[in-house]
Amino acid sequence: MKDVVSKCPIEEVMRVLSGRWPTLLLYYLKDGTKRFSDLQRDNPTLSHRMLALELRKLEKAGIIRRTAYSGYPLRVDYDLTASGHTLVPLIDALGDWWEERAEGRVESIETKTQKPLIKAA
């Protein structure tokens, strides 16, 4: 992650979408506006720190929009931008691809050491 200038758009999208949370958040948000605390409740295994970090990242990437209201008890809304909405079907397509290619597969993605198959030349 030393490269400041990355030439490839794919590398850049992946930098934003990599990890467990970005796509998950995308999914919680695609149905409408949510508050920080909603997202926390929706996913208890995501720490508030991570949530804040991921939300910022997605915001900078122009995928979500953050709206803060002055007043107490404090309130901040998050929702998808237009860009964010166009992203959803692309991610869906990946999910569909996975399911198709997973037909009949039982192997998990766990990395176990395995003996390589040897084919003759």
Next chain:
Amino acid sequence: MKDVVSKCPIEEVMRVLSGRWPTLLLYYLKDGTKRFSDLQRDNPTLSHRMLALELRKLEKAGIIRRTAYSGYPLRVDYDLTASGHTLVPLIDALGDWWEERAEGRVESIETKTQKPLIKAA
């Protein structure tokens, strides 16, 4: 990464595609068969060990195929499976999406601390 059974296909694809290397390797391989050493040469910033690990992961995910030949200076070929090939355009779509949404943007993805905007309720 405690979840052994992940319900969501999107979560699973992202587990495979997350990080710098998977999509990159996909790109090096989409033009045809490559050997381990080719891939090493193509991307010098990717360590020997990482290359081996990523290749295994992609293989288990059914994206690439590994073919080992018994014979002299040892030789192993990698190429995309049929599934792998159908994945390429989906990743391309993400790249295109990024470029479109990036129009006119100068902001990098660097995470700087920034004061939140306050809107009135």
Next chain:
DNA sequence: TGTAAATTACGCACTATTTTGTAACCAGGA
């Protein structure tokens, strides 16, 4: 009436966990 407590969305410092890099080693064949 005064004051303490609760509320919400984080920031910060510190720790734990995971991922990645380094380097050394291994196996099989000419």
Next chain:
DNA sequence: TCCTGGTTACAAAATAGTGCGTAATTTACA
């Protein structure tokens, strides 16, 4: 012995979790 592809052990680095602090206003309660 050298070569290729790969593994293992250990170190370094990146990433994620924990828990406290805070702001400004309302509510709780003696």
